Amino acid sequence: MTPAWVKDAVFYQIFPDRFRIGQGPAAQPAPVPADLEPWEAPPTLRGFKGGNLWGVIEKLDYLKDLGFNALYLCPIFSSTANHRYHTTDYFQVDPILGGNEALRQLVQEAHRRGMRVILDGVFNHCGRGHFAFQHVMENEAASPYKDWFYIYKFPLNAYSKHPNYAAWWNNPELPKFNTNNPQCREYLLSVAEHWLDYGIDGWRLDVPNEIDDDEFWREFRRRVKAKNPEAYIVGEIWDDARRWLQGDQFDAVMNYPLGRAVLGFVGGEALDRDLAAKSGLGRLESLGALACHHRLEELFNRYSWEVVTAQMNLMTSHDTPRLYSLLRGEVERVRLALATLFTLPGAPTVYYGEEIGMAGGHDPDNRRGMIWDDSRWQTSIQATIRQMAALRRHLPALRHGRYQYLYAQDGRLAFARVYERESVVVTINASPETWRVHIPLHGLWPRGEQVADLISGQAGRCVGGDLEDGLLPPFSLAVWQALG
The missing domain is CATH 2.60.40.1180 (Golgi alpha-mannosidase II)
Incomplete structure (x- = not known):
């Protein structure tokens, strides 16, 4: 069974570095680093804008007012990257984000408002600064951690274009874990358990298909559900996910195929196909109503109804251009696309800033600092989300x-x-x-x-x-x- 609460969820995805710089509690103000990239400046690949979890706490009431009752946070653990997919310490919330205490308070404050919190789990790879990889860099064949990774030969050449180890998409900054190693495997599973003890409500799994080991994910599910049977496990699988949705691995996946169908139907001739084609969305085509229906019906028949109603339905994310830009700034179509998402089976998911009509092209432009000047908001989009979330909340048939x-x-x-x-x-x-x-x-x-x-x-x-x-x-x- 999938978690009951997910059928009632309306998710809001937050990229923490870009959402809001919060002040923290009066007794312990949040230290804001110097030399941050200006909030309003175009984002760069390496720049940090300084958003933190205190800022998320400050805006929980704003999100609840719009109808959101679940948060999906992009990675929050210590990292050398603004997106934090380069994890250096899985047991430490990045100090720039406020550290472990900020997460503890965020979870408490969210739960107090009836909101859930799921974290991004990056278990396929880590950053070069991770303790185990650093140990191998220093000690080479003598390191007891050498089998935690796929090492071809020494030296590792970790700062060259051609490293001597397996890395995610051959990026030397992201050495790939060897989950077949028992110690490495146990370490990663203990990470999943640790943060459930903090009170989080589940995990979104980054590139889980690249851990080509179904038994790892079966054990992951057993361990997670033993800690919290209602924890949500949702994988980042962009296409057919039947392999992982048989009831023994994930509860659901990020439902990009549904989002592509909605975009193709609502976007029509306004859809910026070139912008989409160069992103993870791939080539989007205009769809008539019947073609859209066939796409949707195929998706609903592909999985069990338990899975269909627990899917994380989304059109955009930190990996895609923004909705406003994909639809060339046509606010009526943006509103209609979002409204449609709220009427379909599964949990509607909105990327931060889409509710106010933020623009954004390819990474890193789709990760701009959130606009908090309400005079620049497309408030009609907010009104649509608020109204549709209320309808979903009051109509069991829509859920x-x-x-x-x-x-x-x-x-x-x-x-x-x-x-x-x-x-x-x-x-x-x-x-x-x-x-x-x-x-x-x-x-x-x-x-x-x-x-x-x-x-x-x-x-x-x-x-x-x-x-x-x-x-x-x-x-x-x-x-x-x-x-x-």
Whole structure:
């Protein structure tokens, strides 16, 4: 079984160095390093802007007001990189982020507000500064840690373009762990357990497919679930993930294929395909409503329903261009794309800054400092997220209901979410013309039933088994509910 709370989750992804510089508690103010990259300056690959976990704590109420009830934090452990995928100490929260005490307080404050916290687990590789790798660099064949890595020969040449060890994508900064080594394996599994004792609610696993050892992940699951049966284990798998979603490894994956389908449908001719093609999203194509439906239905049939309702559904992340830029600044399409995400099975996930319309191209431009000047916010996007999160919270069908196809033509898609005796109908107009809704309900509601769109408040009718009389403006969405 997947964790029950994830079906009700609305995730907000935070890149800690770029979210907010917090002050820390009055008794122990957070030390802010000198020589930081200016917050508003274009981000660079190596620059640190100084965001910390105290800043996240300061904005928990802002996030809760928008409807978010779960946080996914990019790596927070000691590292020599601003993104912290170059881990040097897995048992220490980076001092720049506030150290272990900041995480302890973040988890406490989040839980006090009914919010969950999951951390990014980078178990495939570490940074060159990790103690075990440093030991091998200093002692070479005499090091008891040499078998923690895939060493080809000595010297390691760790600061050359051609290192003598296996590294993630041949990047010498990221030596790859040998998880077949019992001591290395135990070390990594103990990391997973340690932070669960701190109260975190799960792990997002970085490039888990590169640890080509299903038994490692089975043991990981056993150890994590023994600590907390409700801990969420979600893997970064960009495509078909059936291998890892049989109930013995991960609970879910980051559902990029669903995001690509939504982007293709809502983005249409506005979609910046060149920008997408040079990122992890790959080549995105415009999708008509029927093609989008087929993509979605295939995804929902690919996995068990337990997994489908626990998927981390997202369109963008720290590894992709931003939504506002992918849709060429067309705010109506941005709002519609996000609204659509909230109506589909799985947990909607929003990358920091998308709720205010931040722009951003390829890494590192997609990791700009969060804008806290509200005069520069696209508040209509915030309003959409707030409204859709509230609808999801109050309608069990949007969280648990099965997807039932109703209608698809050109840029117009309709489907139902059916849960026990409750059902809602979602109509999406991804075209530039107004849509006078007339769609078959296939017996979903009785003839003559009065219905209303819970977003706009407009009324509709069930006539002869069809939903009629609703008007959808261009690039808008309605969620219909029977009033009887």
